[in-house]
Amino acid sequence: MKISIIKIGGNVIDFPEKLDEFLGQFAKFPGHKILVHGGGIMASRFGESLGVMPEMVDGRRITDKDTLDIVTMVYAGLINKNIIAKLQALHVNGIGMSGADGNIIRSKKRPVKGIDYGFVGDIQEVNTDLIKHLLSADLVPVLSAITHDKKGQLLNTNADSIASALATSLAKEHQVNLYFCFNKSGVLLDEKNENSIIPRINEDIYAELRKENVIHSGMIPKLDNAFEALQKGVHNVWIGKAENLMLSTKGKLSGTIIERHRYDLY
Amino acid sequence: MKISIIKIGGNVIDFPEKLDEFLGQFAKFPGHKILVHGGGIMASRFGESLGVMPEMVDGRRITDKDTLDIVTMVYAGLINKNIIAKLQALHVNGIGMSGADGNIIRSKKRPVKGIDYGFVGDIQEVNTDLIKHLLSADLVPVLSAITHDKKGQLLNTNADSIASALATSLAKEHQVNLYFCFNKSGVLLDEKNENSIIPRINEDIYAELRKENVIHSGMIPKLDNAFEALQKGVHNVWIGKAENLMLSTKGKLSGTIIERHRYDLY
Structure with missing residues (x-):
């Protein structure tokens, strides 16, 4: 089975027009696919309206x-279910899940080492059969980006980590491509020039x-991952803008492809 | 296939101890089962804290x-995912869904006739295959208790109606029992006496x-349904208290059973 795993973040989810444009492309994306989403910006804004300030x-x-x-x-509620409703309208049979549903992703509360991150989960196991x-x-x-510990506790979990864990677990038996959508056109030679x-x-x-x-600061963990x-x-692994996702399936330049093999092998 | 469909409401969900007690019983409930939940009281309280008053x-x-x-x-978020995490801890492989997920329940926005209920859905179709x-x-x-219209719109839908629609759709091919948990021990001869x-x-x-x-007021629509x-x-169809659910599987008096056949047929 060939499987594509696509991760989108707040920079797409927070803008209804961008999200619609992305979901239109995602609907046309060929083959078996899984979407992973965060939504941190919306959560921060919503928490603030309740008097819970992001820390x-x-x-x-x-x-x-x-x-x-x-x-x-x-x-798991507002963003996930609205994405599903939109996908259903695009004739994509989406099924929205947290890591707790069907025990898809079991994680473990991060141990306190200096910083107590609270209810944050580090992924332990992916239910690839389901x-x-x-x-x-x-x-x-x-x-x-919600998982659970199989002991009744939900845990907040980084969406990039979920996409990576899904990809590496499924890669044992399947051909898996991983797409990280973010707010840049790819890895840039000059970070001020989106064409570089x-x-x-x-x-x-x-x-x-x-x-x-x-390459420095925020790009380093992305590329290390x-x-x-x-x-x-x-x-x-592909890194680029959500709106250029479909170009990547057509072999057109649309982002950065991270390659396993050394250049001299080609 | 024998299928039990169990509906719980705000009077269970709103009280952590009652919910835990119920889920413990639900976990032991034999055979194939589906849980349907609302959560209106919690939604009202939460809305009020955001300045959205229930109308x-x-x-x-x-x-x-x-x-x-x-x-x-x-x-679909807070209540559903916490129930799933708790069920997973009880070794029940719960999968939380709205009606949009897998297009399980398609509904239609209720037409305006005198009262405009807003984004409220009347159920059109149940995806029994999934x-x-x-x-x-x-x-x-x-x-x-959230459905969608297959055109991208989520719709608020009565949880009793969802349980009934699931039951009647699945009853075409399967033996389905329907359990409505509510805040009384059953249909009472004297509404002030829980033993009646x-x-x-x-x-x-x-x-x-x-x-x-x-039998009057609120009980009439329940029994008509x-x-x-x-x-x-x-x-x-069984009507009773969530905490007496397991008694019903043991043939003990625990609520009211609504019977299809006339008494004189026995």
């Missing part, structure tokens, strides 16, 4: 009990670009 | 855009009890 440490949300309730409502069962019935799973996309990056090129400080996914058997 | 006409909620967002968050597919995989669907349960009601007895005004379900092929 971030190093770009990561501290999840107390009230914040957990808010992200559960916004991710995912395969759903895909075989031509369902399209849409996963929100680096079309392909392998480990050698990555090492070089880091040495020259072309991508290379880790490749090492665990994922076929291809 | 009711004849006990039915008027669902404007803000209210729809709130019920989607509370029913339900059967999920039950066969030993999954336990947990449905929140009428154990069995058929149409003749119902007509008599209405004539004598023993129950008889309608029986006429459409549902095997048995």
Whole structure:
């Protein structure tokens, strides 16, 4: 089975027109597919209207009990169900799930080491049998960034980590491509120029670009994650803008492809 | 296939201890089962904290855009996912769904006739194939009271109506029992005495009890719904308290059973 796993973030979800444009492309995306979404911006805004201010440490949300309730409502309720309704209108048989549903993703509350992140889960296990069962019935799973510990506790979990865990677990038996949509056209040579996309990056090129400080700060964990996914058997990792997703299936330049093999193997 | 459909309301969901007690019993409930839940009280309270006051006409909620967002968050997000996490801890492989997920329940926005109920859906079609597919995989669907119109719009839908529609659709091919949990021990001869349960009601007895005004107001639509379900092929309808659910499987007096056949047929 060939499976595409596509992750979108708040920069798409927060803008109804962008989301509609993306979902239109996602509907046409060929083959078995899984959508993973976060929605942090909307959750922060909604929490603020309830008097629950977002508390971030190093770009990561501290999840107390009230914040957990808010992200559960916004991710697994409002965002997930509206995406599903829109996909159904586009004749895509979406099924919205948290990691608790069908025990799809079991995680473990992050241990306190200096910082207490609260109800944040680190992924332990993916139920690939159920995912395969759903895909075989031509369902399209849409996963929100909520998991559980199998002991009754929901846990807030990074959507990039969910997409990666799904991809690497499914890659053991299937050909899996992983697509990270974000707010840039790809990995850029000049971060101020959206046309300076680096079309392909392998480990050698990555090492070089880091040495020259072309790739820094927020891009580093993204690329580290991508290379880790490749090492665990994922076929291809793509990074780019949600609105260019379909171009990527047509072999057109639309983002950055992270390659497993060294350049000299080609 | 024998299928039990159990509906719980706000009077269970709103009290963590009662909900835990109920879920413990639901976990032990034998055979294929589906849980349907509302959560109106929690949604009202949550809406109020956001400055969205509930507007009711004849006990039915008027669902404007803000209210729809709130019920989607509370029913399909907060309540549904917490129930699933708790069921998973009890080794029940729950899968939480709205009517939009897998196009399980398609509805139609209620036409405006005098009162505009807003984004409220009347059920049109149930996807019994998918339900059967999920039950066969030993999954336990947990449905929140949200449906969709297959045109991209979510719709607030009465949880009793969802339970009835599921039951009557599945009854065409399966033996279906329907359990309505509510805040009384059953249909009571004296509404102030919880021990005055009428154990069995058929149409003749119902007509008599209405004539004598023993059954009135809120019980009438409940019993009308129950008889309608029986006429459409549902095997048995039970009405009682959530905490007495398991007694009903042991043949003990625990609520009221609504019977299809006339008394004189026995």
